[in-house]
Amino acid sequence: MKLLTFKGGVHPPEKKLTEHEKIQKAPLPERVVVLMAQHAGAPAKVVVEVGQQVKTGQVIGEPQGPVSAYVHSPVTGTVTNVAKINSAVHGMAVEAVTIERTGEDEWELLPKLDWTTASKEELIEQIKKAGVVGLGGAMFPTHVKLNPSKPVDTLIINGAECEPYLTIDHRVMLEMDEELLEGIEITKKILGVKEVYIGIEYNKKDAIEHLERKWKGKVKVAALKTKYPQGAEKQLIKAITGREVPSGGLPMDVGVVVQNVSTMVAIKQAVVDGRPLVERGMTLTGEGVNRKGNWWVRIGTPISWIIERLGDGFAEGYNELKVLMGGPMMGIPVPNLDTPLLKGNNGITVIPEQKRESTNCIRCSYCVHVCPMNLQPYLLDLLARKKKYDEAAAIGLLDCIECGSCTYICPANVEHVKSIKLAKKVYRTLRGGKK
Numbered sequence: 001m002k003l004l005t006f007k008g009g010v011h012p013p014e015k016k017l018t019e020h021e022k023i024q025k026a027p028l029p030e031r032v033v034v035l036m037a038q039h040a041g042a043p044a045k046v047v048v049e050v051g052q053q054v055k056t057g058q059v060i061g062e063p064q065g066p067v068s069a070y071v072h073s074p075v076t077g078t079v080t081n082v083a084k085i086n087s088a089v090h091g092m093a094v095e096a097v098t099i100e101r102t103g104e105d106e107w108e109l110l111p112k113l114d115w116t117t118a119s120k121e122e123l124i125e126q127i128k129k130a131g132v133v134g135l136g137g138a139m140f141p142t143h144v145k146l147n148p149s150k151p152v153d154t155l156i157i158n159g160a161e162c163e164p165y166l167t168i169d170h171r172v173m174l175e176m177d178e179e180l181l182e183g184i185e186i187t188k189k190i191l192g193v194k195e196v197y198i199g200i201e202y203n204k205k206d207a208i209e210h211l212e213r214k215w216k217g218k219v220k221v222a223a224l225k226t227k228y229p230q231g232a233e234k235q236l237i238k239a240i241t242g243r244e245v246p247s248g249g250l251p252m253d254v255g256v257v258v259q260n261v262s263t264m265v266a267i268k269q270a271v272v273d274g275r276p277l278v279e280r281g282m283t284l285t286g287e288g289v290n291r292k293g294n295w296w297v298r299i300g301t302p303i304s305w306i307i308e309r310l311g312d313g314f315a316e317g318y319n320e321l322k323v324l325m326g327g328p329m330m331g332i333p334v335p336n337l338d339t340p341l342l343k344g345n346n347g348i349t350v351i352p353e354q355k356r357e358s359t360n361c362i363r364c365s366y367c368v369h370v371c372p373m374n375l376q377p378y379l380l381d382l383l384a385r386k387k388k389y390d391e392a393a394a395i396g397l398l399d400c401i402e403c404g405s406c407t408y409i410c411p412a413n414v415e416h417v418k419s420i421k422l423a424k425k426v427y428r429t430l431r432g433g434k435k
Contacts, residue, residue, distance in 0.1 A: 281295070291310065383397075
């Protein structure tokens with residue numbers, strides 16, 4: 001079997017500790033904190049007030065602007081607070097709604113659609129009203145992504161899950177293949193494409209064999225070399241189709257739309273079942289928790305609750321632990337365990353803190369060799385530190401996908417990604433100010 005791949009990348013230890021753990025449904029949390037920025041783009045506008053009773057699936061936030069998304073209540077209960085809280089993901093204070101659960105679910109569902117007869121416009125509107133966003137991490141509103149401004153001929157389903165430790169997408173492919181396929185069929189109809197691929201890394205051989213058998217003649221299964229960041233959109237497109245997304249471009253520029261496997265399940269549930277996106281699958285993993293597993297968890301559940309109730313607390317024997325939203329390569333450190341679960345959060349990883357002492361760059365060029373975007377991370381880091389943002393932009397600053405391959409491979413422990421992320425933020429702010 002020929003394994004498809006891309007140029008560059010690294011091979012961090014996989015540590016798929018939960019790959020054989022079946023998905024379990026988490027109990028309902030007593031309290032949820034739901035951010036209005038559950039998506040890329042403009043935050044939603046709060047449409048409930050303190051003291052109001054809400055049902056599971058009821059709209060509590062309405063989209064603002066063309067790139068935004070609906071936000072729904074994950075539980076049935078009482079709104080106890082509406083205020084801004086600090087968000088580790090957004091790097092700023094974001095408005096949030098706190099809801100105390102008062103009982104079991106009392107659902108407010110959307111009308112169910114027969115996708116085989118519904119129009120493209122009706123399907124997109126249903127997905128929009130359900131608040132579906134990209135569940136691979138980017139959280140881009142799905143209804144926008146499914147209405148590209150350029151013609152597309154290929155749909156790629158991202159089942160790579162190249163991030164170490166995380167296994168929820170692997171389990172979804174094994175356990176929910178029928179819902180996944182129905183979500184793909186709905187998406188295929190909306191986009192009007194004929195070619196559909198699902199890309200899966202070879203370390204998930206059981207998923208490759210399972211879907212090849214179940215989906216024969218419906219979806220092409222592309223076996224991918226196990227390498228990080230194989231699941232990045234541009235690398236996935238290059239590996240499967242050979243097409244290269246241009247600098248500053250989008251997948252639709254080469255006729256492709258990429259969607260995560262969990263997003264496909266959310267699309268099926270929104271259209272067929274009328275269920276808004278109020279819960280998601282996630283992996284709780286790492287050496288730092290006593291119990292590891294894959295779970296369906298309500299959006300807005302505090303990470304502290306997840307670790308205590310689902311993970312049986314922190315493991316003993318470690319001097320210091322690091323809690324990440326996501327995996328160790330691209331995950332965001334959690335400064336406060338009351339941080340709530342977001343729609344795009346596919347895992348919580350708890351690992352021992354490893355102190356890295358940086359030294360000066362030794363010009364080994366390892367970072368250049370592994371960069372999947374063919375950039376010069378050492379030079380971008382240098383220019384970023386010297387605040388030469390225009391020069392950095394000229395050599396591809398905004399093309400960096402922040403995968404962390406450069407930082408991982410660096411023998412001098414230079415944290416390229418940290419300085420590059422800050423430089424991108426400053427450059428975009430300055431460029432926006434000039435406009």
